[in-house]
Amino acid sequence: MSEAALDLQARAAKLDARDELRAKRAEFVLDDTVYLDGNSLGALPANVPERVADVISRQWGALRIRSWDESGWWTAPERIGDRIAPLVGAGRGQIVVGDSTSVNVFKALVAAVRIARGAGDGHPDESGGGHPDGGRDEIVVDATTFPTDGYIAQSAARLTGCRLIPVAPADVPGVLGERTAAVLLNHADYRTGRLHDLPGLTAAVHAAGALVVWDLCHTAGALPVGLDEHGVDLAVGCTYKYLNGGPGSPAYLYVRREVQDRFDSPLPGWNSHAEPFGMRPEFEAAAGAVRGRVGTPDILSMLALEAALDVWDGVEIDAVRTKSLALTDFFLRCVEAYVPEGRVEPVTPRAHAERGSQVALRCEGAGDVMKRLIEQGVVGDYRAPDVLRFGFTPLYVSFADAERAARVLARTLD
Amino acid sequence: MSEAALDLQARAAKLDARDELRAKRAEFVLDDTVYLDGNSLGALPANVPERVADVISRQWGALRIRSWDESGWWTAPERIGDRIAPLVGAGRGQIVVGDSTSVNVFKALVAAVRIARGAGDGHPDESGGGHPDGGRDEIVVDATTFPTDGYIAQSAARLTGCRLIPVAPADVPGVLGERTAAVLLNHADYRTGRLHDLPGLTAAVHAAGALVVWDLCHTAGALPVGLDEHGVDLAVGCTYKYLNGGPGSPAYLYVRREVQDRFDSPLPGWNSHAEPFGMRPEFEAAAGAVRGRVGTPDILSMLALEAALDVWDGVEIDAVRTKSLALTDFFLRCVEAYVPEGRVEPVTPRAHAERGSQVALRCEGAGDVMKRLIEQGVVGDYRAPDVLRFGFTPLYVSFADAERAARVLARTLD
Structure with missing residues (x-):
């Protein structure tokens, strides 16, 4: 073991000892794997198996149909929405859980276009076809987005008679104007881990008279979002990453209180009826x-x-952010210390204000490298064409994990 | 106990003894309740708790992200679709499971309109706005439908520039024409239990050059549907009624092989990408x-x-239909024998060809009557304003159940 390694291991032990979230790790089912893929699928919270067993055997098996009332099934979407709300800086009554992220992006974008065009102002809606010059007929979308958002935005544009304008988030202010109806942005880039400027971009979109939809998949549960504070109109997110809801667990939709009356869903099912x-x-x-x-x-x-959301009891999202930044800083430091010069290139920004809760490293042969890391008990993931992605979930990842991951990576590349 | 009751109980015992599906009852978790609400939420199949426990603890908890491949998570939608296929008369590769019925109705209807208009024939699609006279710009919908189908059809019409034409299923042939793009129909009426003529209506829609979308919520798992045989274009259904998938379990979408290449989804998420x-x-x-x-x-x-679908192993849907008709016949006979003249009026057709797998009885004060039935261990449900609804799931409902339900109903109304 090199001296650098001994130093960094001692440092990790110190940081772990001081970690005010360290007790949370025991609330998850973990083994000796270094699990840095919680930004894809969160680890299993230890209380979930028993709870689901009760839902199945007692609520479904014994109470059956009565559970829609007696077990609170019917109101679950808004009740669980209110549990997610404080994690994303939202007051009560603005979030419902259900459907996939893609489906929620569709609801949010079409509704945003309709709100931007104004209700009852004589603007020909999609049903009338055709839009006069000067109408709001553009949807701006993050060109670097996780693809599903782009595909759905294209469909929303097609169905509402809008033109889709894909641009990098930094270039969004430059394309906004009186034709902009809605803007769909990711809070953090799924590949690079770059955090985008939610307050600034939201203000720019509003200055143009348009509405913004934020995709929070890669930030909710990892850092403060401040939906209410920053005046976000609509937001969506999944719950299986930093919220640990399980594989494909239902997504959520935030509709700001001020626009709820004008929220005109393209998917008006019987559950949204008065x-x-x-x-x-x-x-x-x-x-x-x-x-x-x-x-x-x-x-x-x-x-x-x-x-799964019970693990958030007593947790402040600011403490999560503090630990997240400390973890990613420490991991980058370990990578620098261990990995031979030039073998990996961090693509995640160094600046805290621009960093989410993952570290992405560009690396030749990244796909194979990740396979070998996984064989050695360090689980991250690979994103084509050349990115190693390591997610840091502050509730259960330790500084010792970060050090070990960097050490195994260095050995693998050696 | 009256002589009529003794006779009918003896008859029930005989019918149960002869029931070739009677062994299936043991594959469900049941108690001494007469559960006639399986057309709303199917009873719990006994193998589900252990299976889900394994999915949570081993697949999610231990394998975590690896389960997307190793536990077959990624291919589950089409694999489970192929399990449902034989129950609705579909060959492999035409059904995917996922999303809610409402969301699938939306996909199916918008895609049907697009197919009807023809791909690449220069017809201005919704994105261009405006439709020339003679274009297909009408969606016909069952006016007696479960409401969500109607709401979603309205939204699909609005987004594709179509006019929505709600008519009773029997009147559908009369409104079809060269402007008809798509027709959305229910195989069985959720309130009355009336079975609609799927082969005949499908043929009529095709004769008009339009596409048909069938909602199978109230028939799949209760009777033969024959999707392939009758040339149905698209179909949707839930899985929590006669398929016993659990509360709010994912719905499915059938896309006939011949139209798959032209199926242009309004919800093109990353999971539908090549x-x-x-x-x-x-x-x-x-x-x-x-x-x-x-x-x-x-x-x-x-x-x-x-x-939950394991309970269908070795079950022929024709045998299910035979028992279903015998059960509903027998229940109606018991109701006639026990319930004082004029207190209830069956609204479910007597003719087998027009009957699904439920019996609906019009009854004064139906809401209160159902409450009192439930207190006495006979669980059906109430549909406003005056319908008592009793669902007969042939896999676990016995003739003795049917007799007891009618007897308790008579006592309650007495």
């Missing part, structure tokens, strides 16, 4: 964020997520 | 039914459903 059991042929949207619901909520996955 | 992990900014639809997928599949609910 009186769902009235079984009326005419649609009348429910008040509040509930109008973001669509069909029957997926109860097993949803209640697994609800149990 | 190369989902290529992370390419341009969308290119996958081949086959997979292009009906959208976002990350909801694994816990999906694998609970997969386990």
Whole structure:
């Protein structure tokens, strides 16, 4: 073991000893793997198996249909939304859980376009076809986005008669104007881990009279988002990364209180009706964020997520951010110390203000390198064509994990 | 106990003894309740708890991210679709599981309109706005539908520049014409239990050059559907009724092989991409039914459903239909024998060809009557304003259940 390694291991031990979140690790099911893929699939919170067993055997098996009322199934989407709310800086009554991120992006974008065009102002909506010059007929989308957002944005544009304008987030202010209806942005880049300027970009979009939709998949649960504070209109996110909800657990939709009355969903299912059991042929949207619901909520996955959110009890998101930055700083330091010069190139920004909770390293043969890391018990993931991605979940990743990951990486590249 | 009751109980015992599906009852978790609400939420199959426990603890908890490949998570939507296929008369490769019924109705209807208009024939699509006279710009929808289908059809019409035409299923042939793009129909009416003429209506829609979307929520798993045989274009259904997938379990989408190449989804998520992990900014639809997928599949609910489908091993859907008709016939006979004249009026057709797998009875004060039935261990449900609904799931409902339900109903109304 080199001296540098001994130093960094001692440093890791010190940082772990001081870590105010260290007790949280025991609330997860972990083994001796260094699990740095929580930005893809969060680890299993230890209380989930028992809770889901109860949902299945007692709530479904014994109470059956009565559980829609008696076990609180019917109100789960908004109840669990309120559990996520403090993690993303939202007051109550603005988030509903359900559907996938892609489906929520679709709801949010189409609704944003409709709001931007104004309700009842005589603007020909998509149903009338054709839009006069000067109407808001442009959707701006992050050109570096996780692809699904781009595909869905293209579909929303096609269906609302808009033109899609893909640009890098930094270039968004330059393309905004009186034709901009809505802007879809990622809070953090899924590949590089770069954190985008949510307050600044939101203000720029608003200055142009448009609405912004933020995708929080790679930030919710890893750092403060401040949806209410920064005036975000709409936001979506998944719950299986830093929120540890389980594989494919339901996503969520945030609809800012001020725009809820104008939120006109392209997916108006019976669950978003003002009186769902009235079984009326005419649609009348429910008040509040509930109008973001669509069909029957997926109860097993949803209640697994609800149990998973218990690990956030007593956790301040600022403390999570502090540890996240310390972890990624420390990992970068270990990589610099251990990995031979020139073998990897960090693409995640050094500046804290521009960093999410992952470290992406460009590396020749990244796909094979990741396979070998996984064989040695260090699990990150590979993103084509040449990126090694390491996610740092502050609730269960330790500084010792970060040091070991860098050490195994160096050995693998040697 | 009246003589009529003794006779009918003896008859029930005889019918149960002869029931070739009677062994299936032991594969469900049941108690002494007469559960006639399986058309709302199917009972729990006994193998589900252990299977889901394994998915959570081993697949998620221990294998974590590796399970997307190693535990077959990624291919679950189409694999489970192929398990449902024989129950609805579909060959392999035409069904994917995921999302809610409402979301699938949206995909199917918008895609149907696009196919009807023809790809690449210069017809101005929704993005161009405006449709020339003679274009296909009408969506016909069952006016008696479960409301969510109507709301979603309205939204699909608005977004594709179509006019929505709600009519009773029997009147559909009369409104079809060269402007008809797509028709959305329910195989069975959720309220009355009336079975609609799927082969005849499908043929009528095709004769008009339009596409048909069938909602199978109230028939899949209860009777033969024959999707391939009758040339149905698109179909959707839930899995939590007669398929016993659990509360809010994912729905499915059938896309007939012949129209798959032209299936142009309004929800093109990364899961429907030809190369989902290529992370390419341009969308290119996958081949086959997979292009009906959208976002990350909801694994816990999906694998609970997969386990639930094991109860169908060795079951022929024709045998299910035979028992279903025998059960509903017998229940109606018991109701006639026990319930005082004029207190209830069956709204479910007597003719087998027009009957699904439920019996709906119009009854004064139906809401209160159902509450009192439930207190006495007979669980059906109430549909506003005056319908008592009793669902008969042939895999676990016995003739003795049917007799007891009618007897308790008579006592309650007495």
